[in-house]
Amino acid sequence: MLLWTLGALWLQCLVLITASSSSEEEDGSSERDSEEHLESSSHPHWKHDDQNVWPANFYHCGGTSQSPININTRTVIFDPSLPKINLEGYDLPCKQSLKLKNNGHTLQLSLPETMRIVQGFNGVFLAKQLHFHWGTPEIPGSEHTVDNTHFPAEIHVVHYNSKYGSIDQAVSQPDGLVVLGVLLGIGLHDNENYEKILSSIKNVSTEDSDTEIPGFNVRLLLPDNLERFYRYNGSLTTPPCFQSVTWTVFNESITLSRKQMAMLEDTLKAHHSHSLTKNFRIPQPLHGRPVLCSFRELPAMEGPRSYIPYESDVDPSKDVRSKNEAQGPNSWISSGDIWATAFGTLFTVTLLSFLVYAYRQQKKYSRLKNGAKQNVIYKPASKDDV
Numbered sequence: 001m002l003l004w005t006l007g008a009l010w011l012q013c014l015v016l017i018t019a020s021s022s023s024e025e026e027d028g029s030s031e032r033d034s035e036e037h038l039e040s041s042s043h044p045h046w047k048h049d050d051q052n053v054w055p056a057n058f059y060h061c062g063g064t065s066q067s068p069i070n071i072n073t074r075t076v077i078f079d080p081s082l083p084k085i086n087l088e089g090y091d092l093p094c095k096q097s098l099k100l101k102n103n104g105h106t107l108q109l110s111l112p113e114t115m116r117i118v119q120g121f122n123g124v125f126l127a128k129q130l131h132f133h134w135g136t137p138e139i140p141g142s143e144h145t146v147d148n149t150h151f152p153a154e155i156h157v158v159h160y161n162s163k164y165g166s167i168d169q170a171v172s173q174p175d176g177l178v179v180l181g182v183l184l185g186i187g188l189h190d191n192e193n194y195e196k197i198l199s200s201i202k203n204v205s206t207e208d209s210d211t212e213i214p215g216f217n218v219r220l221l222l223p224d225n226l227e228r229f230y231r232y233n234g235s236l237t238t239p240p241c242f243q244s245v246t247w248t249v250f251n252e253s254i255t256l257s258r259k260q261m262a263m264l265e266d267t268l269k270a271h272h273s274h275s276l277t278k279n280f281r282i283p284q285p286l287h288g289r290p291v292l293c294s295f296r297e298l299p300a301m302e303g304p305r306s307y308i309p310y311e312s313d314v315d316p317s318k319d320v321r322s323k324n325e326a327q328g329p330n331s332w333i334s335s336g337d338i339w340a341t342a343f344g345t346l347f348t349v350t351l352l353s354f355l356v357y358a359y360r361q362q363k364k365y366s367r368l369k370n371g372a373k374q375n376v377i378y379k380p381a382s383k384d385d386v
């Protein structure tokens, strides 16, 4: 057990060293990010099928802070200083109608600027639109992956920094956009909140068609728990791929029924009546970017993974899942791991100190012996010296 722990620690050290050196190499090459975005107007056409040639046609798509990414839950960095996200005006009155559109790339719902993020970021961010990414019934189509696994779909709620006059001005600024992302899975029941959008999807089946839907509580499209999230600096996931997005991907996912997911996957048509599916970009290289995490996970070195929810979300009435995971047998395995790690670390430190000590002693000894040899000429050579 101890040896195993030591081995794991050693590996972690190696990984850390490799990771930090590779990020140093890559950081140097990302200086020349130009502000102009002529690309968007001179190359208006792009498709998800062609995403490997986006960088050739849209300069920013070849940048070093692109989205989406894979979120590796074992290497995300717990940051207890990440502020709580506070939303305002998300509960829209039904008399306020919203435009739902098939723009040929996605299903997009326009949102009023009265919806805003008032806390959690540097400044106030105003909502502009939300849209979806999906695959087919066979191919899960989320953009972000968690531990290299795609979810069936993903929703993005796009906001822009209120210090800029419009989203057009904000979209190319490093602090221009905040996108909230939620991974969508399949559950047993219809999701009545998503039904507010999906019930009208048939009305926008052809490319560039739109319709109006009554306002509803957009907050309910997001997870109950907004306090567990991943955070990183990234980009638009479609051309022109501006690296202007502060990304938040929530750890809690949302489920739609299989039937609802199928509506998203089957209904919309794009150019030449091709069905609009697989509108996701594949995960992009991190290039040394940190991915922060607002909640703590214990290092699970063996057995099933487990974590302790971020302090403030231990609300047993609200979140059944975190409650179960915090109280289940896994937490005992994890506390065992903590002790193993602690002892392993202690042991490693002791061993290293001992080795250093032994090495120094050896050096001292051989120096003494060399000194002795010069002075005592008749000392017979011992076998150790050969």
Ligand SMILES: *[C@@H]1O[C@H](CO)[C@@H](O)[C@H](O)[C@H]1NC(C)=O
Binding pocket: 202, 203, 211, 212
């Ligand atoms: C949506 O389509 C249905 C028929 O499928 C029609 O009855 C309804 O009026 C349409 N709604 C809008 C807002 O166009």
Ligand SMILES: *[C@@H]1O[C@H](CO)[C@@H](O)[C@H](O)[C@H]1NC(C)=O
Binding pocket: 231, 232, 233, 290, 292
């Ligand atoms: C994003 O970039 C800004 C500006 O360089 C930096 O201050 C911030 O720490 C970065 N955030 C993350 C999550 O890396």
Ligand SMILES: *[C@@H]1O[C@H](CO)[C@@H](O)[C@H](O)[C@H]1NC(C)=O
Binding pocket: 073, 146, 183, 250, 251, 252, 253, 297, 305, 306, 307
């Ligand atoms: C949520 O976090 C837990 C703990 O790190 C992880 O096992 C799980 O895959 C995460 N799920 C998502 C959707 O991020």
